[in-house]
Amino acid sequence: NAGVTQTPKFQVLKTGQSMTLQCAQDMNHEYMSWYRQDPGMGLRLIHYSVGAGITDQGEVPNGYNVSRSTTEDFPLRLLSAAPSQTSVYFCASSLARGYEQYFGPGTRLTVT
C-alpha cells in the first residue's frame, strides 16, 4: 500500500512550457484534490474530484487542467507555465467527506 504518490519530486520549466504532474492513490478513495503551497499563504485548492469522471474548480484554478478517468489517477496539467506558478504542489485523497486527507510527498515546481 503506497498511499498517495506524486511524480516528479522536482521540476524546472521555462515560461510557456507545458507539463503534467502525476498523482496516484491505491486506497480506492473517491475524493482527490490538488493544492498549491506558497510561502505565507498555507495551502490553496486548485481542482478537485469527487469520483471518476467528475472534476471541479477550487480557489485558484486558472492555468491548470485536470481529468479523472480512473479512481486511482488524478493528473494536473499546466497548460503554459508562468513564473507565478512556481510553488509546491500537493495531491491528496480521502475516503469520504470529513475524513482525513492523505497527502502525497509534493512536487516542487520552478518556472523561470
Next chain:
Amino acid sequence: AQTVTQSQPEMSVQEAETVTLSCTYDTSENNYYLFWYKQPPSRQMILVIRQEAYKQQNATENRFSVNFQKAAKSFSLKISDSQLGDTAMYFCAFTFRTGANNLFFGTGTRLTVIP
C-alpha cells in the same frame, strides 16, 4: 467566505514543556470537521488530530489535544511533553460534512522545540 486564522507565525518551546498553538476560523456552516496537520522539513503533510464539530468532547491523540470552542470558533492545539521531532510547521484546517471535501487552511505556525 471561509477563513482560517493562525495568529502566531512562529513559536518555540523547551523540550518536555507544553505549548499551545491558536487557531480561529470563520464559517456560516454548522456541520464541519477541524484538523491540525503537521509539516516537518521533509515537506510531508501529516494529520495530527481531527475534531468533529458536532461533538462537544475535545479530541486527544497521545500528547496532542485540542480546545474546541464552537461558539467562539476557536480550535487550539496543545502539545504536551514537547519532543525534538515536534519541530515543524503546523496548519489548522477545516472541511464541511457536505460538498467537495476540500480543506480550508490557515497560514501555519512554525514551531521549534529547543533542546
